[in-house]
Each structure stands twice: as C-alpha cells, then as structure tokens.
Amino acid sequence: MLQAHWWRDAAIYQIYVRSFADSNGDGEGDLAGIRERLPHLVELGVDALWLTPFYVSPLADGGYDVADYRDVDPRFGTLKDFDALLLAAHDLGVRVIIDVVPNHSSSAHRWFREAVAAEPGGPERARYLFRDGRGPDGEQPPNNWKSIFGGPAWTRLKRPDGTPEQWYLHLFDPEQPDFDWTNPQVHAEFDDVLRFWLDRGVDGFRIDVAHGMVKDPDLPDIADDARADLLDGSTTLPYFDQDGVHGIYRRWAAIAAEYPGDRAWWPRRGWRTPTGWRATCVPTSCTRRSTSST
Numbered sequence: 001m002l003q004a005h006w007w008r009d010a011a012i013y014q015i016y017v018r019s020f021a022d023s024n025g026d027g028e029g030d031l032a033g034i035r036e037r038l039p040h041l042v043e044l045g046v047d048a049l050w051l052t053p054f055y056v057s058p059l060a061d062g063g064y065d066v067a068d069y070r071d072v073d074p075r076f077g078t079l080k081d082f083d084a085l086l087l088a089a090h091d092l093g094v095r096v097i098i099d100v101v102p103n104h105s106s107s108a109h110r111w112f113r114e115a116v117a118a119e120p121g122g123p124e125r126a127r128y129l130f131r132d133g134r135g136p137d138g139e140q141p142p143n144n145w146k147s148i149f150g151g152p153a154w155t156r157l158k159r160p161d162g163t164p165e166q167w168y169l170h171l172f173d174p175e176q177p178d179f180d181w182t183n184p185q186v187h188a189e190f191d192d193v194l195r196f197w198l199d200r201g202v203d204g205f206r207i208d209v210a211h212g213m214v215k216d217p218d219l220p221d222i223a224d225d226a227r228a229d230l231l232d233g234s235t236t237l238p239y240f241d242q243d244g245v246h247g248i249y250r251r252w253a254a255i256a257a258e259y260p261g262d263r264a265w266w267p268r269r270g271w272r273t274p275t276g277w278r279a280t281c282v283p284t285s286c287t288r289r290s291t292s293s294t
C-alpha cells in the first residue's frame with residue numbers, strides 16, 4: 001500500500017529569517033528567535049517551516065548569495081542554534097525545510113575568490129562559467145544573455161593592475177556567479193552539502209532556481225526580443241529547463257533515499273519535460289501544468 005507523503009497536504013510556513021524574530025535585540029531576526037516562537041506556529045496549525053537562506057552571506061540578494069553552504073551567518077546564530085531549532089521543532093511535531101541555492105554562489109565564496117585569483121583556463125575557473133569576450137580585445141560579452149536583475153548577464157574581470165581579462169556569467173546579480181554544472185566538482189560539492197544538512201536531520205529542501213543550473217553548452221545568443229525572465233512555458237531559453245537538470249534531481253533523490261523518512265523537494269519554479277511542465281510551486285499555491293512541450 002502506498003504511503004501518503006506528508007508534504008502533499010502540509011501547511012508550510014515560509015520564514016525569512018532576517019525579519020521574523022529577533023532574540024537578542026540587535027535588530028535582525030535569528031534562529032533563536034524562531035525557536036522561541038515555535039509554539040505560536042504550532043497554534044496556527046503549521047506542519048512545516050521553510051527557512052529562507054541563513055547561510056554565511058554578504059546578503060547581496062537576501063541570502064541567496066551563499067558564501068559558505070555549511071555554516072550559519074553569525075547575524076542569524078550558529079550551527080548549534082540551528083540544531084537547537086531543529087530539535088525543538090521536531091519535539092513539537094513541526095518539520096523543517098531549508099533552502100538550497102545551487103545555480104550560483106556568492107562572489108565571496110572561497111571557490112569564486114580562488115577563480116578570480118587564478119589564470120584563465122585553470123581548474124579554479126572551471127567551477128564557474130568564465131569565457132573570453134567577443135570582438136577586438138574581447139571587449140564584448142561572450143553572448144547576449146541578460147541578467148534577470150537587469151543589464152548584461154556577464155561581468156568582465158580586471159587584473160589588479162586594471163588590465164581587463166575574461167568575463168563570468170551571472171544570471172542574477174554580478175555578486176552571484178553561476179556554477180558550471182558540467183564540472184563533476186560542482187556535483188560532488190552539492191552532494192556533500194545535502195548530506196551535511198540531511199545528517200543534521202532536515203526534512204526537505206526548497207531548491208532555488210530549480211529550472212536553472214544547466215546551460216546549453218554552446219552558450220548561444222538568445223533572440224533579441226526574448227525576455228530573460230520569461231517562465232510561461234512558451235519561450236525556450238538556453239539556460240532554463242535544460243534536460244540535464246533531471247539527472248541532478250535523480251542523483252539528489254537517491255541521496256535523500258539513503259536517509260530514513262520522507263523528504264520534501266520543492267522546486268522554486270516549474271521546469272519543462274519532454275511531456276510538458278512539472279509541478280510549479282510557490283509559497284501560496286502549487287499547481288500542475290500540463291502544456292504540451294515545445
């Protein structure tokens with residue numbers, strides 16, 4: 001007999017950690033503040049919490065620019081505070097889903113700092129999408145992709161002496177360089193990050209830019225009139241909804257299956273499959289679209 005998945009009809013409460021509850025009066029919300037208020041959430045009938053990113057971050061994009069995927073930003077507490085929150089939530093029968101941000105890191109991430117310091121073509125750069133520019137002296141971006149936050153999706157590096165060199169891709173802010181998911185090191189890193197939090201006992205992951213990560217390897221130009229952020233299923237973009245994302249999620253599902261219990265996977269947005277669109281979930285609704293593929 002099939003067992004019902006808890007997350008199918010759970011009331012999941014999103015908490016933006018920075019603003020929810022401040023336990024120490026420093027003006028910013030924190031993990032201890034959430035723990036103190038868990039009884040209120042239980043009273044509301046909440047089955048699970050979704051914590052937005054609380055990882056070490058310069059907060060260029062509200063924490064979706066992660067500098068260390070395995071630690072809590074000191075503004076929000078410590079790993080000990082996280083463990084205490086998780087334990088207290090579980091004691092009250094509340095599950096905890098955390099955000100995983102795999103499309104890009106912060107530019108303050110150790111890998112990106114190493115990449116910037118390395119020479120073009122080196123292994124440090126191969127964890128991100130660095131390319132030479134087009135035109136004389138490489139002064140044009142490698143393609144015409146636009147950042148979802150506006151402007152070009154490429155930023156050119158400069159050497160300490162001011163000499164311009166390669167460009168790097170950022171579908172969002174320049175402080176959010178995109179990982180190169182063709183690199184096995186990136187896969188291995190996120191396998192390990194998932195295990196780090198599964199070992200602590202989290203009940204699921206909300207996946208940021210779940211339809212991103214994999215890019216058309218040719219990095220082709222998009223149509224001049226293409227909207228970079230269009231997600232209505234009618235527009236094909238070479239950096240969203242690529243078939244390669246399915247392999248990543250199969251691998252992640254296998255990792256989660258090594259752990260006891262039933263875990264939730266929550267894509268930020270839908271992604272296209274050969275037979276149509278998969279579930280599109282937002283905090284207030286979850287709809288299943290079944291448009292034909294294009």
Ligand SMILES: [Ca+2]
Pocket residue numbers: 021022023024025026027028029030075
């Ligand atoms: Ca605080």
